[in-house]
Amino acid sequence: MIAPVAELEKCLAKLPGFGRRSASRAALALVREPARLAEPLVAALRAAHDSVRCCSRCGAFTTIDRDPCDMCTDATRDGTVICVVEEPADIVSIEASGAFRGRYHALGGKLSPAHRMGPERLRISELVARVRDEGVSEVLLALSTDMDGDATAGYITEVLKGVTSRRDGGSPSHGDSDGGSPSHGDSDWESRHPAGVKVTRLAFGLPADSGIAYSDPLTLKRAIAGRREA
Numbered sequence: 001m002i003a004p005v006a007e008l009e010k011c012l013a014k015l016p017g018f019g020r021r022s023a024s025r026a027a028l029a030l031v032r033e034p035a036r037l038a039e040p041l042v043a044a045l046r047a048a049h050d051s052v053r054c055c056s057r058c059g060a061f062t063t064i065d066r067d068p069c070d071m072c073t074d075a076t077r078d079g080t081v082i083c084v085v086e087e088p089a090d091i092v093s094i095e096a097s098g099a100f101r102g103r104y105h106a107l108g109g110k111l112s113p114a115h116r117m118g119p120e121r122l123r124i125s126e127l128v129a130r131v132r133d134e135g136v137s138e139v140l141l142a143l144s145t146d147m148d149g150d151a152t153a154g155y156i157t158e159v160l161k162g163v164t165s166r167r168d169g170g171s172p173s174h175g176d177s178d179g180g181s182p183s184h185g186d187s188d189w190e191s192r193h194p195a196g197v198k199v200t201r202l203a204f205g206l207p208a209d210s211g212i213a214y215s216d217p218l219t220l221k222r223a224i225a226g227r228r229e230a
């Protein structure tokens with residue numbers, strides 16, 4: 001194979017879902033049909049590369065001109081619940097399930113001694129700050145169901161023990177009816193939301209050793225609906 005096509009094949013083969021044979025077929029199709037396939041792909045790659053960023057608050061994919069992202073600023077979403085995921089792609093999957101209308105926080109990975117991934121490399125202090133500052137009453141951990149995911153969930157649960165949310169009006173606006181920022185001395189609200197944030201995990205039902213991004217919407221919907229305290 002001539003060098004440029006071989007190089008194209010090599011790049012394509014690194015993409016998830018591409019084996020060597022499918023990378024080879026795709027590369028040949030691209031050089032065979034430049035106007036229909038290659039040119040739009042080059043333009044789309046360039047546009048995505050130039051404009052897509054991660055939201056500085058939640059870590060979800062957003063565009064360079066929208067930071068914080070639409071999910072962070074949408075007042076109709078429930079700001080009292082934060083769903084913690086490993087990667088921004090996980091947020092895309094959970095959104096597709098339609099089962100969650102709170103806010104998100106992507107850690108940027110999970111704890112993994114094998115990959116030298118310690119807590120300092122994850123966005124955990126940012127999560128703690130958000131729980132304190134944004135009127136959060138529940139943190140839903142939507143992490144993978146392998147050993148590293150479990151270790152990460154355990155670590156975050158420990159870190160969040162004793163962390164209380166400022167509920168004195170310092171939080172961004174919330175559009176929900178149950179949570180939100182109560183007025184001072186709202187004893188009924190306080191009794192329903194005792195000090196300390198509640199930490200929950202997705203229900204079993206997710207395939208073992210799987211990531212969120214590869215779970216189908218229905219499975220995710222059930223896992224979110226059946227979540228339980230960590």
Ligand SMILES: [Zn+2]
Pocket residue numbers: 055056057058059060068069070071072
């Ligand atoms: Zn965001």
